[in-house]
Amino acid sequence: MxxxxxxxxxxxxxxxxxxxxxxxxxxxxxxxxxxxxxxxxxxxxxxxxxxxxxxxxxxxxxxxxxxxxxxxxxxxxxxxxxxxxxxxxxxxxxxxxxxxxxxxxxxxxxxxxxxxxxxxxxxxxxxxxxxxxxxxxxxxxxxxxxxxxxxxxxxxxxxxxxxDAVVAVSGSSPAYVFMFIEALADGAVLQGMDRAQARIFAAQSVLGSAKMVLETKLHPAELKDMVCSPAGTTIEAVKTLEDRGFRSAVIQAMDSCAKRCKDM
Structure with a gap:
């Protein structure tokens, strides 16, 4: 061919x-x-x-x-x-x-x-x-x-x-993920980590987390709960993300993306 x-x-x-x-x-x-x-x-x-x-x-x-x-x-x-x-x-x-x-x-x-x-x-x-x-x-x-x-x-x-949903969830989503990795790295820099190393830690964590979803076939919520110990550091961070509308912002961004796709 x-x-x-x-x-x-x-x-x-x-x-x-x-x-x-x-x-x-x-x-x-x-x-x-x-x-x-x-x-x-x-x-x-x-x-x-x-x-x-x-x-x-x-x-x-x-x-x-x-x-x-x-x-x-x-x-x-x-x-x-x-x-x-x-x-x-x-x-x-x-x-x-x-x-x-x-x-x-x-x-x-x-x-x-x-x-x-x-x-x-x-x-x-x-x-x-x-x-x-x-x-x-x-x-x-x-x-x-x-x-x-x-x-x-x-x-x-x-x-x-x-x-149109595909465009939002995979076609455009690498941009959202790159923003998340950048934000993770910025947060690490704020805590004193070298920026180059911060990017490695952030990117590898995203890569490994995605691989766990695909290979374990567990619901992402289950995997999240496995990391969140009672009264621990992770659940405190999750609470802050929820307070700031993290998931809602992602869903709204995808909705905007899909609507733009329909208009093209």
Whole structure:
């Protein structure tokens, strides 16, 4: 399978890196286009893929095409490549707010489309990706696409109506987590810890806590209770977070994120 990327930004590079590292598709069967030549040349140097400045060249030479561009550029790019997309070509999108119906209408013809929402931890092989597809994509093709996406993290198939929730809970949430890690580190610095070391303690604690949720399969509340000794230090900190509306703020932020996604 020849894989093409239209757009060669950080997410595309993360996806390609994971796919190549996992021996899912060799670098010489991947081609990418972008309007910014230095980014293309750097990616070719790092990954060994084929590059071009011509989106049509990607469309003609790829069996599977990832539209790894910003949502505002979808209209222009789809109009450019639609006439040369073959019946058996699979289009993968990664843009929030772009529904399968919207995309089908933009192409103006029957096209196999897989809608996905990855996130930036794909850059370190720990991405979380949701995927759904239109009726033209066969089950076998879905499995093939899922296998490729698993090259840079976990993948879950979801109904399209929850995609806005996916954007809020995984697509955008790394930003919230980075803010939390930064705040933890600032708190440690306030108590006298070196900043570089504080970031390590904060980040590793978040990493380990997330791994406990996934591997123990216990409810996060149970895991929290395991840390909170009666009249201890942790429950005192939890009380302060509750007093400041910690959980409510997170839920409201996700609601704002999902609403913005619906408006795009």
């Amino acid at each position: 020849k894989l093409g990327f239209i757009g060669c930004g950080n997410m595309a590079q993360a996806m390609m890196g994971g796919i190549i590292a996992g021996n899912l598709i060799p670098a010489d069967e991947i081609i990418a286009s972008d309007g910014y030549k230095p980014s293309l040349e750097k990616t070719k140097e790092n990954l060994g893929i084929h590059i071009t400045m011509d989106n049509k060249e990607v469309a003609v030479n790829s069996e599977l095409i990832v539209l790894s561009i910003k949502p505002q550029f979808y209209d222009v790019v789809i109009k450019e490549i639609a006439p040369i997309i073959k019946e058996d070509t699979i289009i993968i999108t990664i843009a929030p707010g772009k529904t399968l119906e919207d995309l089908e209408n933009q192409f103006g013809k029957k096209v196999k489309i897989v809608r996905t929402m990855p996130n930036t931890p794909a850059m370190v092989g720990e991405g979380m990706t949701a995927m759904c597809a239109n009726d033209l994509v066969a089950e076998k093709e879905m499995k093939e696409v899922k296998g490729i996406l698993e090259g840079f993290g976990r993948v879950e198939m979801v109904p399209e109506y929850v995609m």
